[in-house]
Amino acid sequence: MELDASQRKEFIILYAIELMNENGIHNISTKEIAKRLNISEGLIFKLYPKKSDLLLEILERFSQYDKDMLYTAMDKNENAMDAIRFYINSYLSYYENYPEITAVYQSYDSFHGDAILEQKTRSIFFGRISYLTIMIQKAQESGLVRSDLDAENVATILSSIIRGMCLKRRLTEGHFPLKEKTIEATSLVLAAIQI
Amino acid sequence: MELDASQRKEFIILYAIELMNENGIHNISTKEIAKRLNISEGLIFKLYPKKSDLLLEILERFSQYDKDMLYTAMDKNENAMDAIRFYINSYLSYYENYPEITAVYQSYDSFHGDAILEQKTRSIFFGRISYLTIMIQKAQESGLVRSDLDAENVATILSSIIRGMCLKRRLTEGHFPLKEKTIEATSLVLAAIQI
Amino acid sequence: MELDASQRKEFIILYAIELMNENGIHNISTKEIAKRLNISEGLIFKLYPKKSDLLLEILERFSQYDKDMLYTAMDKNENAMDAIRFYINSYLSYYENYPEITAVYQSYDSFHGDAILEQKTRSIFFGRISYLTIMIQKAQESGLVRSDLDAENVATILSSIIRGMCLKRRLTEGHFPLKEKTIEATSLVLAAIQI
Amino acid sequence: MELDASQRKEFIILYAIELMNENGIHNISTKEIAKRLNISEGLIFKLYPKKSDLLLEILERFSQYDKDMLYTAMDKNENAMDAIRFYINSYLSYYENYPEITAVYQSYDSFHGDAILEQKTRSIFFGRISYLTIMIQKAQESGLVRSDLDAENVATILSSIIRGMCLKRRLTEGHFPLKEKTIEATSLVLAAIQI
DNA sequence: CATGAATGAGATTTCATTCAT
DNA sequence: GATGAATGAAATCTCATTCAT
Numbered sequence: 049m050e051l052d053a054s055q056r057k058e059f060i061i062l063y064a065i066e067l068m069n070e071n072g073i074h075n076i077s078t079k080e081i082a083k084r085l086n087i088s089e090g091l092i093f094k095l096y097p098k099k100s101d102l103l104l105e106i107l108e109r110f111s112q113y114d115k116d117m118l119y120t121a122m123d124k125n126e127n128a129m130d131a132i133r134f135y136i137n138s139y140l141s142y143y144e145n146y147p148e149i150t151a152v153y154q155s156y157d158s159f160h161g162d163a164i165l166e167q168k169t170r171s172i173f174f175g176r177i178s179y180l181t182i183m184i185q186k187a188q189e190s191g192l193v194r195s196d197l198d199a200e201n202v203a204t205i206l207s208s209i210i211r212g213m214c215l216k217r218r219l220t221e222g223h224f225p226l227k228e229k230t231i232e233a234t235s236l237v238l239a240a241i242q243i
Numbered sequence: 244m245e246l247d248a249s250q251r252k253e254f255i256i257l258y259a260i261e262l263m264n265e266n267g268i269h270n271i272s273t274k275e276i277a278k279r280l281n282i283s284e285g286l287i288f289k290l291y292p293k294k295s296d297l298l299l300e301i302l303e304r305f306s307q308y309d310k311d312m313l314y315t316a317m318d319k320n321e322n323a324m325d326a327i328r329f330y331i332n333s334y335l336s337y338y339e340n341y342p343e344i345t346a347v348y349q350s351y352d353s354f355h356g357d358a359i360l361e362q363k364t365r366s367i368f369f370g371r372i373s374y375l376t377i378m379i380q381k382a383q384e385s386g387l388v389r390s391d392l393d394a395e396n397v398a399t400i401l402s403s404i405i406r407g408m409c410l411k412r413r414l415t416e417g418h419f420p421l422k423e424k425t426i427e428a429t430s431l432v433l434a435a436i437q438i
Numbered sequence: 439m440e441l442d443a444s445q446r447k448e449f450i451i452l453y454a455i456e457l458m459n460e461n462g463i464h465n466i467s468t469k470e471i472a473k474r475l476n477i478s479e480g481l482i483f484k485l486y487p488k489k490s491d492l493l494l495e496i497l498e499r500f501s502q503y504d505k506d507m508l509y510t511a512m513d514k515n516e517n518a519m520d521a522i523r524f525y526i527n528s529y530l531s532y533y534e535n536y537p538e539i540t541a542v543y544q545s546y547d548s549f550h551g552d553a554i555l556e557q558k559t560r561s562i563f564f565g566r567i568s569y570l571t572i573m574i575q576k577a578q579e580s581g582l583v584r585s586d587l588d589a590e591n592v593a594t595i596l597s598s599i600i601r602g603m604c605l606k607r608r609l610t611e612g613h614f615p616l617k618e619k620t621i622e623a624t625s626l627v628l629a630a631i632q633i
Numbered sequence: 634m635e636l637d638a639s640q641r642k643e644f645i646i647l648y649a650i651e652l653m654n655e656n657g658i659h660n661i662s663t664k665e666i667a668k669r670l671n672i673s674e675g676l677i678f679k680l681y682p683k684k685s686d687l688l689l690e691i692l693e694r695f696s697q698y699d700k701d702m703l704y705t706a707m708d709k710n711e712n713a714m715d716a717i718r719f720y721i722n723s724y725l726s727y728y729e730n731y732p733e734i735t736a737v738y739q740s741y742d743s744f745h746g747d748a749i750l751e752q753k754t755r756s757i758f759f760g761r762i763s764y765l766t767i768m769i770q771k772a773q774e775s776g777l778v779r780s781d782l783d784a785e786n787v788a789t790i791l792s793s794i795i796r797g798m799c800l801k802r803r804l805t806e807g808h809f810p811l812k813e814k815t816i817e818a819t820s821l822v823l824a825a826i827q828i
Numbered sequence: 829c830a831t832g833a834a835t836g837a838g839a840t841t842t843c844a845t846t847c848a849t
Numbered sequence: 850g851a852t853g854a855a856t857g858a859a860a861t862c863t864c865a866t867t868c869a870t
Contacts, residue, residue, distance in 0.1 A: 056833090072355035074269045077860060088835045093862060156410060157349035160267035170414050177411075198427065204411055205404055205428045212403020215351060216372075219365050232393065233400045240435030272843060283852045284845085294844060446854090462745035464659045467839060478856045483841060544742035546800060550657035560804050567801075588817065595818045598797020599790055605741060606762075606789055609755050622783065623790045630825030662864060673831045674865085684865060 057095050059085060061105050068106070069148035073155045076103075100162050107165065110152040111172045113142060118179050128187035129238065132180065136210065136234050140227040143214060147222065150214040177203045184241075193241045202241055209233050252290050254280060256300050263301070264343035268350040271298075295357050302360065305347040306367045308337060313374050323382035324433065327375065331401065331429050335422040338409060342417065345409040372398045379436075388436045397436055404428050447485050449475060451495050458496070459538035463545045466493075490552050497555065500542040501562045503532060508569050518577035519628065522570065526596065526624050530617040533604060537612065540604040567593045574631075583631045592631055599623050642680050644670060646690050653691070654733035658740045661688075685747050692750065695737040696757045698727060703764050713772035714823065717765065721791065721819050725812040728799060732807065735799040762788045769826075778826045787826055794818050 063084045067076045078099060082089045096102040117138060121131045143150050156173065159165035180203035187193040193202075213230040258279045262271045273294060277284040291297040312333060316326045338345050351368065354360035375398035382388040388397075408425040453474045457466045468489060472479045486492040507528060511521045533540050546563065549555035570593035577583040583592075603620040648669050652661045663684060667674040681687040702723065706716045728735050741758065744750035765788035772778040778787075798815040 072353050074353060075356055078862085079860070089860095089862085090835055090837095090864090091833075094832090094834080097862085099861065151352060154349075154352035157346060157413065158267055158269060158353060161270055173410070173414055197431070198424075201424055201428055202431075204407060204424070205431070208403045208407020208410075208428075209400055211407055211410075212399060215368070215403075215406075216399055218352065219368055229393075229396055229399070233396055233403075236392070236397075236400070236435055237432065240431055273845085274843070284843095285847090285852055285854095286850080288845065289850075292845090462743050464743060465746055468841090469839075479840085480842090480856055480858095481854075484853090484855080487841090489840065541742060544739075547736060547739035547803065548657055548659060548743060551660060563800070563804055587821070588814075591814055591818055592821075594797060594801055594814070595794055595821070598793045598800075601797055601800075602789060602793020605758070605793075605796075608742065609758055619783075619786055619789070623786055623793075626782070626787075626790070626825055627822065630821055663866085664864070675831055675833095675868090676829080678866065679830075682866090 056091075057105070060092060060095065060102065061109055064102060064106055065109070065148050065151065068155070069151040073151070073158045078102075100165060103159065103162075103165055104168060106152060107159070107168045107172065110149055111175070113139070114172065114175055114179070121179075121183070127192070128183050128190055129192050129242070132183045132187070132206075132238065135180070135183070136206065137227075137231070139210060140230055144227050147217065147226075150218060153211055153214050154218065173207075177207050179203075180206055192243065194243055197241055202237070205237055206234055209237070251282075251286075252300070255287060255290065255297065256304055259297060259301055260304070260343050260346065263350070264346040268346070268353045295360055298354065298357075298360055299363060301347060302354070302363045302367065305344055306370070308334070309367065309370055309374070316374075316378070322387070323378050323385055324387050324437070327378045327382070327401075327433065330375070330378070331405065331426070332422075334405060335425055339422050342412065342421075345413060348406055348409050349413065368402075372402050374398075375401055387438065389438055392436055397432070400432055401429055404432070446481075447495070450482060450485060450492065451499055454492060454496055455499070455538050455541065458545070459541040463541070463548045468492075490555060493549065493552075493555055494558060496542060497549070497558045497562065500539055501565070503529070504562065504565055504569070511573070517582070518573050518580055519582050519632070522573045522577070522596075522628065525570070525573070526600065527617075527621070529600065530620055534617050537607065537616075540608060543601055543604050544608065563597075567597050569593075570596055582633065584633055587631055592627070595627055596624055599627070641672075641676075642690070645677060645680065645687065646694055649687060649691055650694070650733050650736065653740070654736040658736070658743045685750055688744065688747075688750055689753060691737060692744070692753045692757065695734055696760070698724070699757065699760055699764070706764075706768070712777070713768050713775055714777050714827070717768045717772070717791075717823065720765070720768070721795065722812075722816070724795060725815055729812050732802065732811075735803060738796055738799050739803065758792075762792050764788075765791055777828065779828055782826055787822070790822055791819055794822070 060081060064076050064081050067080055067084065071080075078089050078092050082092055092102070096105070117135060121135060124131065156169050159169045177200065181200045184193060184197075184199040184202050188195045188197075188199060210230055213224075213226055213233065216229075217224040217226045255276060259271050259276050262275055262279065266275075273284050273287050277287055287297070291300070312330060316330060319326065351364050354364045372395065376395045379388060379392075379394040379397050383390045383392075383394060405425060408419075408421055408428065411424075412419045412421045450471060454466050454471050457470055457474065468479050468482050472482055482492070486495070507525060511525060514521065546559050549559045567590065571590045574583060574587075574589040574592050578585045578587075578589060600620060603614075603616055603623065606619075607614040607616045645666060649661050649666050652665055652669065656665075663674050663677050667677055677687070681690070702720060706720060741754050744754045762785065766785045769778060769782075769784040769787050773780045773782075773784060795815060798809075798811055798818065801814075802809040802811045
């Protein structure tokens with residue numbers, strides 16, 4: 049491997065996600081990753097002493113924009129509805145450019161059984177929902193959105209739509225205009241909640 | 244096990260789903276199932292020669308209402324919107340009474356890699372969407388729903404919401420009023436598409 | 439393998455002890471045992487799910503006479519000194535006929551680290567000492583042995599001599615008259631404690 | 634590590650013994666030693682090209698007093714019995730102050746398999762016995778000890794008692810007055826052999 | 829001198845699967 | 850129909866060791 053040190057761990061994760069995307073999550077064997085990267089299995093375990101450490105980093109990478117997104121949108125003092133649209137748009141662009149990562153999105157349940165991974169999974173899931181919830185509440189306070197609605201439930205709707213559309217894309221093996229259709233769908237919902 | 248032969252296969256599936264629910268899909272090992280049912284691994288392989296046969300039957304069971312639902316609703320010549328509500332309601336009752344089955348719902352991606360299982364997964368996913376699509380189209384034809392909307396996309400929205408809410412229930416370990424919140428969510432969408 | 443069921447586990451233990459004797463305790467690999475018995479590693483793990491289960495059974499086998507000995511000698515209402523001589527004699531005959539087993543005797547420290555094995559080790563060690571202690575106390579009560587001596591310490595002396603002689607035999611690779619020399623040694627001590 | 638070069642090898646041995654004491658001999662992995670000393674594994678292999686070189690030095694350290702002891706006692710032209718008592722006393726003081734070292738004493742058998750280590754083990758074991766043997770023979774010649782006794786066997790008794798008591802101390806996790814009880818035990822034997 | 833990257837061999841363990849009885 | 854014996858392949862992980870820098 050002719051990579052510099054800082055890139056090795058990164059590459060392992062990248063290829064692990066690639067494998068996860070191609071063959072399903074239970075097929076990310078260390079042997080396969082090693083073969084693909086043309087390194088030894090030993091090296092993988094040097095860098096990630098437990099396989100679950102590697103899986104954790106996959107989750108980390110899957111959620112790497114989550115915090116940034118939060119701060120970015122919180123800083124801008126823009127219209128809350130626009131912030132929501134920006135958020136949705138932003139993730140969809142990411143997923144369209146890096147569709148493999150959506151494999152992680154569909155595998156939440158597979159991390160079941162390992163306490164740490166499960167916790168991480170939960171924190172990603174609820175983190176995203178709570179971010180959206182806050183935005184929607186802001187919009188409600190600004191009088192842009194109906195105040196009779198349960199903000200968290202609306203957030204869950206939006207989040208579910210994105211995840212569902214990603215699954216559809218996966219099951220059509222890419223023959224699905226993810227961003228277009230998801231924006232269409234979320235726009236419908238956003239229109240419905242506006243006053 | 245003091246069961247008659249015809250019930251055994253059934254029970255195997257039931258316990259397999261139970262395990263899948265408890266420990267994640269990658270933990271339904273034949274050994275574990277056998278231990279839980281107090282039968283030999285050999286017997287499992289008598290009844291399901293390949294493990295994928297067993298997984299296929301799990302998928303079968305997960306989708307057992309799908310066809311019935313289709314015929315039921317097609318027979319009744321009722322209002323298309325009511326049919327959709329009936330459909331959603333019906334699944335939610337099922338999932339509330341048998342939450343373990345929703346583990347399957349979250350594991351679509353895990354069947355990736357095996358051609359037959361993958362195909363079954365797809366047919367369930369798209370079968371459900373296409374049923375809903377048809378209902379929505381009917382509603383459009385009846386003038387109940389806005390005809391400018393892409394019926395399939397609306398169907399995907401509804402389907403995604405149900406799946407997303409099921410995931411939320413799972414991640415909250417049951418502390419989530421699945422049916423109530425999902426009806427609330429889908430009602431919002433249904434209201435939005437009505438004329 | 440053409441053994442009947444009840445013998446298989448037995449044989450695994452036998453060969454494991456053989457290997458332990460030949461190559462040291464850290465060389466009892468499941469692979470080696472399997473090779474020697476001409477069975478698959480899988481089968482070993484069917485019978486002993488954890489390697490430590492196998493090691494535990496080795497310890498069990500090492501101490502299999504301990505309880506019998508206790509009951510045997512307690513039943514006979516003979517002279518306590520004779521009981522002690524019988525005990526020592528008995529073990530030495532066993533070790534002379536099955537010298538491989540003494541490998542276990544020298545490996546107490548190697549079971550350090552695994553809580554269960556460590557506990558078993560302790561219970562064997564102290565069990566033997568406490569049996570001897572009781573005999574010596576009896577002898578003291580009968581006026582056969584000096585009552586100013588710490589019975590447990592005398593027991594430890596006897597036990598240590600046996601273990602030490604077994605080590606000597608091992609290090610001379612068998613060129614050492616174990617029984618003869620040990621009886622000589624313990625007799626010296628027994629003579630010294632008698633009134 | 635802020636040590637000068639000449640101390641490094643020393644420290645590696647010290648920590649290796651510490652590990653051996655804590656986790657059993659099979660747990661002195663180079664990785665563990667490196668971690669504990671906060672140095673790289675590479676450095677360990679610079680100083681000890683083979684792991685067995687390191688183990689050999691552990692044995693060396695374990696027996697570092699052996700030769701000194703021999704010369705010291707040979708020089709003094711004192712009473713042979715006193716020399717023996719001095720010898721025993723001296724080792725016990727050492728072991729009481731550095732109980733970790735006794736881990737080595739219990740691991741003789743673990744060096745089995747490697748020719749060089751095995752040889753070293755033997756030479757320590759028999760070296761100690763032969764030193765004691767010589768002392769006892771001297772005592773016999775001086776008419777202090779019964780001449781009908783096999784001097785080497787008496788030496789083996791004394792040696793075994795020391796080793797056995799050290800084991801007892803280890804298995805009681807230190808709650809055992811090693812020196813006191815061992816002196817008590819060896820005194821009994823020494824009294825028994827005296828005329 | 830010292831590190832950290834890298835490895836290959838081997839250990840333990842899991843798993844789906846076969847087969848004789 | 851049911852079991853339990855048995856397996857071989859693969860997965861995770863450990864370990865001593867080498868080597869370029």
